[in-house]
Amino acid sequence: MTGTPRDGSLLARKLCAFVQLSACELECLAGLHAAPIRIPSGGEIVHEGQTGHVVHILQEGWACSFKLLPDGGRQIITFPLPGDCVGLRSVLLRTSDHSFSALTDVVVSRVEASRFLEVFSTFPRLGAALLWAASRDEAMVVEHLVSIGRRSAIERTAHFFLELVERLKMVGLATDEGYACPLNQYVLADALGLSAIHVNRVLRQLRERGLLTVRGRSVQIGDLEGLQRLAGFRTEPFNLQ
């Protein structure tokens, strides 16, 4: 153990942006990744209202967290990416307040909430780093709320893809030119608070303006600055303390 994260632990890599973790702390973190399990595309990771406190650390693949409405509608809250913790909040609340499902085949580590609580008391710095990551996630939800409440369909769509670039770049899964993205227009609609058909129209506009092209399972960015101007996007100072 050298004090740098092992390859493959994207969570460690992300947390190291917050504090330099010691070998012990990294070892502890690695211990949490024991026994990863594979969940096929479409599978449920956590069901809303489910009791029992389990945190999932996403290792590979794309997932989404969402809430269902009585009328069958769905609102996607966020897309956890590799290296993200899923359901950290349910460590403290008794029941999970939203569902998670896998959008692609996914590899996760299941961690009992009690293990997390132990980590907090044994390695406070590591605990703080995990809370820092949770704070960042919450800030993203807030930004999403702003998008849906006050931005037009095209601004909000542009903003969404810009935020994805930033997040994916942090774990080495994107460049300023584009990235692989398995989200179809129905999923985008449920995330952006639009109808799938309108998502299609918006994507066409973005393409025709040369800003962004979504083809198949990949996103190509045509004009980064143009997108940022359209979306009113400024790279968030997710600064460290």
Place this chain on the structure above:
Amino acid sequence: MTGTPRDGSLLARKLCAFVQLSACELECLAGLHAAPIRIPSGGEIVHEGQTGHVVHILQEGWACSFKLLPDGGRQIITFPLPGDCVGLRSVLLRTSDHSFSALTDVVVSRVEASRFLEVFSTFPRLGAALLWAASRDEAMVVEHLVSIGRRSAIERTAHFFLELVERLKMVGLATDEGYACPLNQYVLADALGLSAIHVNRVLRQLRERGLLTVRGRSVQIGDLEGLQRLAGFRTEPFNLQ
């Protein structure tokens, strides 16, 4: 010190719903409330982008947290009520990511973030209780996101007022019949992602259907169950661990 919260510490009252706090812990909490300051209606409590880590504990009055957009639009994220912590997240992030301002005259206690960190290490149970409260707040933001993304204007408005009843009842500021509420239609519009004029029309509909009447600075609930049916509202199981 008896192990029950002193009158006036609504935060203690709220946290006691989570764990029974010891006399020491209550004393520590009371210590955080030292030197309350008054901020006049319309005053800014925290400015977006502001650095420096201060948490505010709201004692009296109404406030809102919001983000501004380049075009001058505003999205209100949440309305902190007496007993709520404001800016807890900025303990870990370097800068505050949204602004807070007072909607009425307000009394707050300013607490240095470092004091909070001390509390976490000295009284872990108290720290857990504070995190529990923060988790609850985050769940509210998520519910707000769902409302704006997937509910119609009238459903979302009904849902909003129902959520307010629940929160205010917890601190003894509402009954099932109604409550005092200083929010005008412009503020409601910025919270609900609507125009002020449309808020007016929606409120008229709610009144004409006998569900809810907003007059002056008070909200009268005409038909609680009808509202819940309209909004698809279920009282959230904000359960304790």
Place this chain on the structure above:
DNA sequence: CGACGCTTTGACACAACTCAACAACCGTGG
């Protein structure tokens, strides 16, 4: 090949926004 999932397009409906005007309410000052 057909079946399926996803995307694309058009025509139309409707919810919500904008603009403009007016009404009610308030505290203030003459």
Place this chain on the structure above:
DNA sequence: CCACGGTTGTTGAGTTGTGTCAAAGCGTCG
């Protein structure tokens, strides 16, 4: 006491963004 201006609420007419319905085009995979 009333006149006043500012803030907040109310209403109507017309516009626009987005949703709905229906259908066709395309890849991919069995």
